[in-house]
Amino acid sequence: MNKRTVIVSGGLLEEAFVLDVLKSEETEFIVAADRGLAFLYEHQILPDYIVGDFDSTPEEVLSYYRRETKIPIRKFNPVKDASDTEIALRLCLELGRGNVVILGATGNRADHLWANVQTLKIAMDAGVKARILDCCNQIRLLNHAVTLHREDAFGPYFSVFPLAGAVEDFNISGAKYPLRHHLLTPYDSLCVSNEFAEDEVEISFPKGEVILMETRDTKQEL
Secondary structure: OOOEEEEEOOOOOOHHHHHHHHHOOOEEEEEEEOOHHHHHHHOOOOOOEEEEOOOOOOHHHHHHHHHHOOOOEEEOOOOOOOOHHHHHHHHHHHOOOOEEEEEOOOOOOHHHHHHHHHHHHHHHHOOOEEEEEOOOEEEEEEOOOEEEEHHHOOOOEEEEEEOOOOEEEEEEEOEOOOEEEEEEOOOOOOOOOEEEOOOEEEEEOOOOOEEEEEEOOOOOOO
16 A cells, blocks of 8 residues: 655645545655644644644644644744745655645635645656645646546546646547647646546646646535
8 A cells, every 4th residue: 555645734624534534544644734733633633743834823732732742843934935835745755755645735715726736846846646635626747648547536527737838749538528639738728627438538648747637526426
């Protein structure tokens, strides 16, 4: 089993879903990023590392972990050049964690979500598997072909967007809306909300980087 590291950040944390992830046998290491620490405190879960500027973490929560535990804490100045989620991800790379799931990276703030999606590039460049996860979305970056299996799919829908400019010779097979030798650009919504037509969907392109979003309307929708 490929054990994972989970970053708990300060965005949307749907209680039942997050607890399922944290308590799964697949999770072996937990990093609390700023306000994500309050969720862990509320549910009496001890992280393995705590990072952030803590400008949105209740002081009594941080004081508890300082006073009652020996968990390493890295505190940063609120005037800094990286988000708390990016700091947590860079820590995971520093610690040699090879499979990272980020919870609390989505929510009301679209700017925070987009910053977190871009942060995934740091992990991809380091050769580390990383993804953003909430109860309805799984977001990851690709720089190579991938095969999606219906039986293992996160949800019934998937969307693809270029990360850093147009992607030439982009292909999708096995889907409701297949593509061959397409120029994938940042300026249209052609590749939004595709679906499986066969048991396997293959996404391929010779070079470039894309954002893959696997989605569902509800947690139970498969």
